Amino acid sequence: MSPIIQGILTIIIGVGGCITYFYASNWVLDHLIFPARTDDRGRNINRATMVRPWLFLFPAIFALGLYLVYPVVGSFYRSLFNRSGEEFIGLGNYYYLFAEDGFRVAVFNNFLWILFVPAAATFFGLIIAELTDKLSWGNLAKSLIFMPMAISFVGASLIWKFVYANDPDIGIINAVRDSMGLSPIDVLQIPFWNNFFIMFIMVWMQTGFAMVILSAALRGIPEETVEASILDGANPFQIFFRIKVPQIRSTIIVVWTTITFLTLKIFDIVYTMTGGNFDTEILPSYMMDYMFRDDGRATAVAFVIMLIVLPVMIWNIRQAQREA
Amino acid sequence: MDNIAGKRSALTIVTHLSVLLLVIIWLVPTVGLFVSSFRDREQIQETGWWLAPFPVEQAYRVTPELEGVTREGDRWVLEGSLEGAYQGSAVAGFGITSRDPGMGEPGETVARYSVDVEEEDGEIDDTRIEITYPTEEGPSFPESDEDGNRIIPDTEVFDRSLSVTEEGQFRWEDADEITRAPSIYVVAMSPPDFGLGNYRTILSSDNMDRAFINTLTVTIPATVIPILIAAFAAYALAWMDFPGRSWLVAGVVGLLVVPLQLALVPMLTLHNQIGVGQSFLGIWMAHTGFGLPLAVYLLRNYMVGLPRDIIESAKVDGATDFQVFTKIVLPLSFPALASFAIFQFLWTWNDLLVAKVFLPSNSESWVMTVKIADDLLGSRGGDWGILAAAAFVSIAVPLGMFFAMQKYLVRGLLAGSVK
Incomplete structure (x- = not known):
């Protein structure tokens, strides 16, 4: 108490x-x-x-x-000091990291995450925002797709671990495979592609965020532009891709960058799903391997993450100053 | 025009269907775990959650009481009832090995015989086979055993047999005297078993209640304090004139994206040096610091949009900045305060990283995320009922919050992103 x-x-x-x-x-x-x-x-x-x-x-x-x-x-x-923090070793920790296989895997996977997660989440968000816009039950659908946002990364990982489970009586993916006569597989152990199964959890969680913002942006589009293009004989796909999307481009970029930043911070999903095994490590989870064990290396990894964020951060500040 | 109208409706149906499909994909994982959290743990092992409403075939190993063994000819016979040893009404199958617990159905007999077989190289060997036959017709033997070796006819020697009726009456026959109770395997259709058992287990025996309270203890101060600090700063950035204001705003935008990871080692070191160490006080301070950029940014964006007239006329009437802030700006900013409060609440409630670093690592101070990720997933790895219940104990509060205050959440998101 x-x-x-x-x-x-x-x-x-x-x-x-x-x-x-x-x-x-x-x-x-x-x-x-x-x-x-x-x-x-x-x-x-x-x-x-x-x-x-x-x-x-x-x-x-x-x-x-x-x-x-x-x-x-x-x-x-x-990060310029050794493990105990007493001896100055210059860039020694960085040299060590760049020579290590695990670090290279983590950097590679991290770029995979940055490329795939924001793109997929924004794409799904945009599609769902557009599709639900005219539906009578659109708000309900949006609310349900938005829901994973409230779930913790640990909870979400547990939910998907259940989906991916090896036992066809537990995991729905292997149940489908089983019903087609295929033997069950552990998707978290398929080299390379296991990353995508883990990344999809993040996509699942962030799509709602993208959808909410893009749906508001789509509603802000002046009606006249859409009406004019209908009169000119544009089909629904042309209206969406040629008329609507270009008008909300800046919002799409904001959504994209926001999810990118979030992606760079998240260690929970990898930590819970595989603990970094099977070549699924990303930098934030790689850093936690050294946390409490070797502060010099942990801070070096953290600083590498910072360096990856830096260009977009500067761009963000410029953007904010232009508006102020 | 007919053509266009026709196209429209086809497209509408496609839209409805694809949204439905997406919603199902998005919902199925959560629903699955949710359903499983109420299911009996044995049933989770037997059938997928999508079959949860249907009866489950469950196998039981029963050791009947060794009473009333009689001798019939050269066989020893044990008869009795298995009722009460299994759940559900009717026996669907039974067997004499754990390998195949549902080998025979009621009305049949499962038996084991010793036979001679002729192996591929022509050698004669003896082996044991298990057969199933309708009780009334008597045994009949296959031509070869499991390994494909030919069974030599008329070499069969009876070993044991079992028959069980639907009601659970069994008859066990044995070639030797029955001195120990035999193991009987019964497969029964159990009705779906839903209940709060998993929740009871997790909350009473697994220290999850403690973790729940710890999460709550971390979350509430870590939500309230940054709001207050940020509100004053946001007011200054929105409505007070001073040199360097735009730089500060830009700085806040920059800090929004500084990775948390950078702060872990230096701040933990600092906490240790100033005597805070790994403690609740430390995590409150850390969450306050990490939450501030978003708080200041959201609140400033909102406050800038408040009508200038109100604030200026209040100042003309002699109100000080402090009064303008507390009496006018703060009440008007309620929606923004609420939306940041939800963000910070969700973030701190769901956080794993900060809790792992800034809280002590003993089990008394575990919050729910740490408890699940570091303890339950290891110790209860395959026990999905318990894991699911634990997950939903931790998800319930933010989910309730989410549906109750979705309006403010959406508003806050829009204030932060759409300019």
């Missing part, structure tokens, strides 16, 4: 602390440091206005800096 009490205390202290901080710091600013009642009233108000944003921002900037900015530097720094 103690964690619950600890949790309740944390909520009270955390929430109370935050509120107290914001209230007290503003009060101190307005009444003690720059009181608006003295002779320099105007100047003090201006100064207080200059400082206040930073009061509002401080906790967030502090937490973000500590948990996300510092680790970029901290991880890189740590």
Whole structure:
């Protein structure tokens, strides 16, 4: 029971602390440091206005800096040291990684994931968004396809492990094979293709996300463009691929990149499905092999992931600044 | 025009069917596991979940009581009832070996004989064969045994036989005196067995209840605290003027995609140094830090869209920024706060990575995801009933949350992605 009490205390202290901080710091600013009642009233108000944003921002900037900015530097720094962290070995950990077969497999599979998962999820999402748009029960269908989003990666892996199970009385895939007179196979052990069976779990989970956003984007398309193309005699496929898709291109890119980032973070699925065996390792799960064992190598792997993310991250920031 | 109208309806049917197909593909895995979580574990082994509503053929090994052995001619006979030793009403089959527990059907007799066979190289050997024959007709023998060796006629010597009626009355005959109770195999059609047994097992004996409470303990503070911190920051980024604002916004966008993996080692080291170590306090802090970029980003995007007039007129009336924020912006931003709360709740509830790293690795502090991935999948590997029940214990709360608050979830997703 103690964690619950600890949790309740944390909520009270955390929430109370935050509120107290914001209230007290503003009060101190307005009444003690720059009181608006003295002779320099105007100047003090201006100064207080200059400082206040930073009061509002401080906790967030502090937490973000500590948990996300510092680790970029901290991880890189740590990756230059050996296992115990005492001896500086330069890029030794990176040399080791690039020479290792397991790492190369992980990098290869990771690129497979980045190529396949976002593409497939966006494709299915787009198709389902378009198909359900005109259906009377479209919202129900969308809701059901969206549902895996709420399931944990571990739960989803369990669900699919059940589908892929070797026993034809348990796994539906082998039940189908069995009914066709084929012998059961363990799809998680087929070289190379097992990756796709694992990736499909991620596709299954992310399609709903893509569908929700793309369906909103499709509804935002001006009716006139579609009507005009109907009058010009375009068939439904032409309308979809030539008229609608080009108009929501930017949204498709956003969906695609968002799923790509998510894909790069996910270690749970591989960890639960195969534990990285049968050549299914990807970088996040490969990193966990070293976590708690060799921090130098673990941080080196993490930094490699960061390097893969970096180009898209810069592109994302540019995009955001253009809008701001 | 007729032609076009006709095409339309054909296309509509195709649309309906393909959406139906996709929904089925998307739903079947979850439904399968869900159904299995209520099934008896023996039945899960026997038939697929898609056959769950139908009776299951289940084999039982029964050792009847050794009472009333009689002698009939040169055979020893044991008779009695097997009722109560198997589930279901009628015996569908029976046998004398575990290899083929359903060899004979009621009305037939299963028997074992010793015979002489002629092997391929002409050598004569003795072996034992098991045969099934209608009880009334008496035994008849095949021409060759399982290995394809020719059985030499009239060399059969009786060893033992068994017949069982549909009601479970059996008759065991043996060439030797029956001193030990024989093993009888019965196959009965058991009615579908649904129940909460798996859930009871997992919650009472497997420490899953503890894991559930741990998950809840991790999730709630890790959802509430970042909202508060992010709301103030988002207000500053949306409605306050100061140098460097656009840089900060861009920075938040950049931090959105920083891989979590980078933070694991340095932050765990830091937690150890400042005395937090692997603890609930540590994971709350970590989740707060990791959740903030999305929180600030979503809330800022929403707050920027609030009507300027309201905020400016409040300021003209003498409200301070603090008042504008608490009295006007915060209440108006409720939809965005709700949608971030759902995201963060789902994320922290479903998280495995952060829990593995920032929580102690002893079983008292396991959250449900760790419990399933690191413990149950290993120790209960083939026990699908238990695994399914565990999965649904962990899925139930987020799933309920999802269906109850889908509106806010969708709104939040759209605010984050469509510009």
